Amino acid sequence: MSMLANRNRMVAGTVGLVGIFLLALTLAAAALLWTTRQTALADSEEQEVRFVSGAVAALNRSLLGVDVLLASMDSLLGLSGLVQEWIDEDNASRLIRGVTEQSLIVRYVALVDPNGRVVASSHASGSGLQVNLPDGFLSETMSQPVSTLTISAPVVSFASSERVLYLARYIKMADASKMLAVAQVEIPVLTSIVIQGVDISGLEVTLERADGQLLASVPNQERLLGTRLPPFTGIHQGATQATRMATRLTGAPGIVVTRPVLYQDMLISASIPEAAALDEWRTQRDFIISVSLVFTAMILAAAGFAIWYMQRLQHARLGIAHSKNTLDQALESMVSGFVLLNAEHQLVSWNQRFLEFYPWLASCVQPLLPFEAVLNASAMDQFPQLDEEQRRQWIQRHMTQLLNAQGTHEQALPSGKAIQITVRRTPEGGRVIVYQDVTVLREAMVEIEKLAFYDALTHLPNRRLLMDRLEHATASNARSGRYGALLFLDLDHFKVLNDSLGHDIGDLLLQQVAQRLKTCMRAEDTVARLGGDEFVVMLEDLSSRSVEAAAMARHIGEKILEALNQPYQLAAHKYHSTPSVGVTLFGATALSSADLLKQADIAMYEVKAHGRNDLCFFDPQMQATINARAQLERDLHAALKNNEFELYYQPQYTLQGQVVGAEVLIRWHHPERGMVSPIEFISVAEESELIMHIGQWVLRTACEQLAAWRTQPAASALQLSVNLSARQLQQREIVAQVLSILEETGAPTHLLKLELTESTVLVNVDESIAKMGQLKAQGVHFSVDDFGTGHSSLAYLTQLPLDQLKIDQSFVRNIGLKPTDGVIVQTIIGMARNLGLEVIAEGVETQLQQEFLAEHGCTLYQGYLFCKPVPLTAFTTLLAQTQQPDAITQ
Numbered sequence: 001m002s003m004l005a006n007r008n009r010m011v012a013g014t015v016g017l018v019g020i021f022l023l024a025l026t027l028a029a030a031a032l033l034w035t036t037r038q039t040a041l042a043d044s045e046e047q048e049v050r051f052v053s054g055a056v057a058a059l060n061r062s063l064l065g066v067d068v069l070l071a072s073m074d075s076l077l078g079l080s081g082l083v084q085e086w087i088d089e090d091n092a093s094r095l096i097r098g099v100t101e102q103s104l105i106v107r108y109v110a111l112v113d114p115n116g117r118v119v120a121s122s123h124a125s126g127s128g129l130q131v132n133l134p135d136g137f138l139s140e141t142m143s144q145p146v147s148t149l150t151i152s153a154p155v156v157s158f159a160s161s162e163r164v165l166y167l168a169r170y171i172k173m174a175d176a177s178k179m180l181a182v183a184q185v186e187i188p189v190l191t192s193i194v195i196q197g198v199d200i201s202g203l204e205v206t207l208e209r210a211d212g213q214l215l216a217s218v219p220n221q222e223r224l225l226g227t228r229l230p231p232f233t234g235i236h237q238g239a240t241q242a243t244r245m246a247t248r249l250t251g252a253p254g255i256v257v258t259r260p261v262l263y264q265d266m267l268i269s270a271s272i273p274e275a276a277a278l279d280e281w282r283t284q285r286d287f288i289i290s291v292s293l294v295f296t297a298m299i300l301a302a303a304g305f306a307i308w309y310m311q312r313l314q315h316a317r318l319g320i321a322h323s324k325n326t327l328d329q330a331l332e333s334m335v336s337g338f339v340l341l342n343a344e345h346q347l348v349s350w351n352q353r354f355l356e357f358y359p360w361l362a363s364c365v366q367p368l369l370p371f372e373a374v375l376n377a378s379a380m381d382q383f384p385q386l387d388e389e390q391r392r393q394w395i396q397r398h399m400t401q402l403l404n405a406q407g408t409h410e411q412a413l414p415s416g417k418a419i420q421i422t423v424r425r426t427p428e429g430g431r432v433i434v435y436q437d438v439t440v441l442r443e444a445m446v447e448i449e450k451l452a453f454y455d456a457l458t459h460l461p462n463r464r465l466l467m468d469r470l471e472h473a474t475a476s477n478a479r480s481g482r483y484g485a486l487l488f489l490d491l492d493h494f495k496v497l498n499d500s501l502g503h504d505i506g507d508l509l510l511q512q513v514a515q516r517l518k519t520c521m522r523a524e525d526t527v528a529r530l531g532g533d534e535f536v537v538m539l540e541d542l543s544s545r546s547v548e549a550a551a552m553a554r555h556i557g558e559k560i561l562e563a564l565n566q567p568y569q570l571a572a573h574k575y576h577s578t579p580s581v582g583v584t585l586f587g588a589t590a591l592s593s594a595d596l597l598k599q600a601d602i603a604m605y606e607v608k609a610h611g612r613n614d615l616c617f618f619d620p621q622m623q624a625t626i627n628a629r630a631q632l633e634r635d636l637h638a639a640l641k642n643n644e645f646e647l648y649y650q651p652q653y654t655l656q657g658q659v660v661g662a663e664v665l666i667r668w669h670h671p672e673r674g675m676v677s678p679i680e681f682i683s684v685a686e687e688s689e690l691i692m693h694i695g696q697w698v699l700r701t702a703c704e705q706l707a708a709w710r711t712q713p714a715a716s717a718l719q720l721s722v723n724l725s726a727r728q729l730q731q732r733e734i735v736a737q738v739l740s741i742l743e744e745t746g747a748p749t750h751l752l753k754l755e756l757t758e759s760t761v762l763v764n765v766d767e768s769i770a771k772m773g774q775l776k777a778q779g780v781h782f783s784v785d786d787f788g789t790g791h792s793s794l795a796y797l798t799q800l801p802l803d804q805l806k807i808d809q810s811f812v813r814n815i816g817l818k819p820t821d822g823v824i825v826q827t828i829i830g831m832a833r834n835l836g837l838e839v840i841a842e843g844v845e846t847q848l849q850q851e852f853l854a855e856h857g858c859t860l861y862q863g864y865l866f867c868k869p870v871p872l873t874a875f876t877t878l879l880a881q882t883q884q885p886d887a888i889t890q
C-alpha cells in the first residue's frame with residue numbers, strides 16, 4: 001500500500017517537474033520569440049531610418065540642383081535687365097537647352113510668361129511647345145512673395161506621356177514683371193534618386209506633401225499619385241524614430257518613418273509592413289518553435305521514460321519485497337535456526353528459531369551486530385564466572401572455530417539440546433550458519449546403541465558388546481603379559497522359577513541379579529548378560545602372575561556367589577537363588593574370545609555337574625592350585641582361631657657376643673601338615689585380609705613378650721624386631737592399632753622395633769613417612785629390612801625416621817664371593833654411619849662374613865653363625881647363658 005502511494009507520489013512529482021520544465025521552456029521560447037521579434041522590428045526601423053535619411057539627403061541634393069538650375073536662368077538669360085519683348089527666344093532656348101543637357105534629372109526646362117506661354121525651352125522646337133502645367137500651379141508660383149521653388153502635383157507629361165512633376169520659380173524682369181522658370185522631372189527619375197538602389201523587402205516609399213498629396217511612390221501607385229493619403233497627424237515629421245502605423249501605400253500594419261524635404265512642405269516616408277519586417281524573424285520563430293517542440297518532445301519522452309522506468313523499478317521493488325517476504329516466511333517456518341553474516345562477520349539476517357535455541361540473545365541481536373558481540377552475550381550469560389581474559393579467549397576460540405569450520409560440528413546447550421551447527425562460506429566472504437536441533441536424533445542414536453549393545457531387560461552389556469570388549473582385553477593382556485579372568489554365571493533352576501511364578505517374576509530376578517553383580521564389580525570390569533539366565537563377568541588386568549590372578553578371580557567369584565546367595569524379594573515372593581560360576585583366565589596364550597567363553601561355559605557346566613552353587617576353573621591344574629590356596633586360606637583362618645601360630649626368636653648380637661634383641665619370626669603348627677613355612681602361607685595371607693589379622697597377632701604377641709620381660713633383668717632391655725607388611729602399613733588405622741597394642745600389653749615402646757622393607761615404604765611414600773613419624777614420636781623404633789635390594793630408597797632415606805639399617809642377607813652371603821656385594825656392604829655401613837643409624841647384618845653364617853662386617857664397622861649381627869630362630873623357651877635359655885648389655889635407653 002505504502003509502496004503504491006510512493007509510486008504515485010513519484011509519478012506526480014515527475015509530472016510536476018515536467019510541467020515546470022515545459023512552462024520554463026515555453027516562457028523561454030516566448031521570451032526569445034518576443035526578443036527576436038523586437039530585434040527584427042528594431043532592425044527594420046533602423047534600416048528605414050537609415051534609408052529615409054539617405055533618401056532625404058539625395059532628394060534635397062537633387063531638388064537643390066534643380067532649384068539652382070532654375071534660379072540660374074536669370075543670370076543665364078540676363079532676364080533681370082530685360083523685359084519680355086526683348087528676349088531672343090531662340091537664343092534663350094539654345095542657352096536653356098545647353099544647361100538642361102548637363103542636368104541628370106531634368107529633362108525639360110522652359111521659360112513661361114505669366115500667361116502660360118512658353119517663351120523659350122530646352123525642347124528642340126524651342127518656344128513652340130506648350131507646357132501643360134497643372135491648374136493653379138502658375139499663379140501659385142507667381143504669387144509667392146519671394147521667389148521659391150514650387151513643386152507641382154503629378155501630371156502626365158505633354159511630351160512623353162510619363163508622369164512628371166514640375167518644379168518652378170519666378171524670375172523678376174527689368175520691368176518687375178515675372179517670368180516662370182519651369183523644370184520638368186519625371187517621377188521615375190525622382191523615385192530612383194529617392195530609392196538609391198536600396199532593396200528592402202516590402203519597403204514602401206512615398207514622396208508627399210504635408211497634406212498627404214502623393215507626389216511619387218515606390219512601388220509606383222499610378223492611381224494614387226496626386227491623391228491625398230491620410231496625413232500624418234501627431235507625428236513629428238523630423239523625428240528619427242519610427243512609428244507603428246498603417247503603411248502609406250497598402251495600409252497594412254507596419255513601421256513608418258517620415259522625414260521632411262527642404263522644399264515646399266514635402267516629406268519622404270518609408271513604410272515596411274510588419275509582415276515584411278518579420279520575414280526573417282519568422283524563419284527564426286519557426287526554428288525556435290521547432291527547437292522548443294523538439295525539446296518538449298524530448299522532455300515528454302524523458303518524463304515518459306522516467307515514469308516507465310519508475311514503474312519498472314517499482315515493479316522490481318515489489319518483486320524484491322515479495323521475494324523477501326517469501327524468504328522471510330520461509331526462514332521463519334524453518335525448523336532450523338538460521339544466521340547470515342556478511343563479509344565483516346556482522347549479523348545480516350536470522351530467524352526466530354535461532355533465538356529459540358539461544359533465548360538469551362533475543363535482547364541483543366540487531367542488524368550489523370558483530371558476531372563477536374553475539375558470542376560475548378552468550379559467554380556472559382552462560383559462563384558468568386569467566387573473567388575478562390578467559391571470556392576473550394573463549395570468544396576467540398569460538399570465532400576461530402566458526403571461521404575455519406567447513407561442514408558441521410555439534411554443540412550441547414545448557415537446556416540439554418544437542419545442536420548441530422553447519423557453517424558455509426558465502427561467495428562474498430560471509431557465512432551462512434544453520435543450527436539444527438539433533439537432540440531427538442542423538443537420543444535415538446543412544447537408544448539404538450543401547451539396543452545394539454545393551455540388554456533391554458537388565459541394561460547390562462549384551463553378548464555383542466562383551467565380545468567386543470573381550471577382544472580388546474585379550475589383545476591388550478597378550479601385549480602386557482598380564483592376566484584377566486572370565487566368569488560365566490548361570491542361575492540354578494531358573495526354569496523352575498519361571499514355570500512356577502511366571503516369566504515376569506523371572507525377569508525381576510534377572511534384574512536383581514544384574515544389580516547385585518554390578519555392585520560386586522570394579523568400574524573397569526564388565527558385567528554382561530548373554531541371554532536367558534546367563535551372565536558373564538570380565539575381569540581385566542588382574543596380575544602378571546597366573547596364580548595370583550586366579551586367586552583374585554576366585555575371590556571375586558566367591559563374592560559373587562555370596563551376593564547372589566542372599567535372598568531375593570520378587571514382588572510378593574521371597575526367593576532364594578544360587579548361581580553356578582565357571583572361570584577361565586586369559587592373557588598369556590592368545591585364545592579367541594569365543595574359545596574363552598566356551599572354556600568358561602565348560603567350567604560352569606562342571607559346577608552344574610557337581611551340584612551347582614559353586615565356582616570352578618576351566619584348567620584342572622589351576623583348579624587344583626586354587627583349591628589348595630583356598631584350603632590354605634581356610635586353614636589360616638582356623639589357625640588364627642585355634643592359636644596354631646608361634647613366635648620364634650632370632651637373636652641379634654653385638655661384636656662382643658652380647659644379645660641385644662631378637663627378630664620375631666612366625667611359625668605355624670598345622671594340625672595335619674605339621675610345621676608350615678611362612679614362605680608358603682604369608683604370600684597367600686597377603687592377598688587377603690588375613691595378613692592384617694596375622695600381623696596383628698605377631699605384633700601383639702611380641703609386645704606381650706616385651707611386657708613380660710620388663711620384670712626379668714636379663715631380658716628387660718631386649719628389643720624385638722617385628723616385620724610390618726606393606727598392606728599393614730597402608731592400613732589407615734595402623735598407627736592407632738600399634739599404639740593401642742602397646743598400651744594394652746604395657747610393652748615399653750622403645751623396645752619395639754618395626755621392620756619395613758624398602759618397597760613397603762615406597763608404596764605411598766608421603767603417607768608412610770607421616771605414619772612412621774607419628775609412631776616414632778611415641779618412641780617406636782624403625783629398621784629397614786633388606787636394605788640395598790631396592791633402587792630408589794636412597795632418595796628417601798634421609799626423610800624416613802629410621803633407627804637402623806639391616807644389610808640384606810643376599811649381600812652378606814656373597815661376602816668374599818662377589819666383590820661388588822662386598823662393596824655394597826661397605827657402602828651401606830658407611831651410609832648408616834653418616835646418617836647416625838645403627839647397622840645390623842642378617843644372615844651371617846660364616847666367620848669370614850662376620851670378620852669382614854666387623855672390619856668395615858658393622859656392630860650388630862644376626863644369623864646362623866650365632867643362632868638360628870628358636871622358640872621362646874630356647875631363647876630364654878640362651879639369654880641366661882649370654883651376658884647382656886646395659887638396658888637400652890629410650
Ligand SMILES: Nc1nc2c(ncn2[C@@H]2O[C@H](COP(=O)(O)OP(=O)(O)OP(=O)(O)O)[C@@H](O)[C@H]2O)c(=O)[nH]1
Pocket residue numbers: 457490491492493494495496498502503504505506507510531532533608
Ligand atoms: N523370565 C525370563 N526367563 C527367560 C528369559 N530368557 C530365557 N528365559 C528362561 O530361562 C530359562 C533358562 O533355563 P536353563 O538355564 O536352561 O535351566 P535352569 O532351570 O536354570 O536349570 P540349570 O541351569 O540347569 O540350573 C528357560 O526357562 C528360559 O525360558 C528371560 O528373558 N526372562
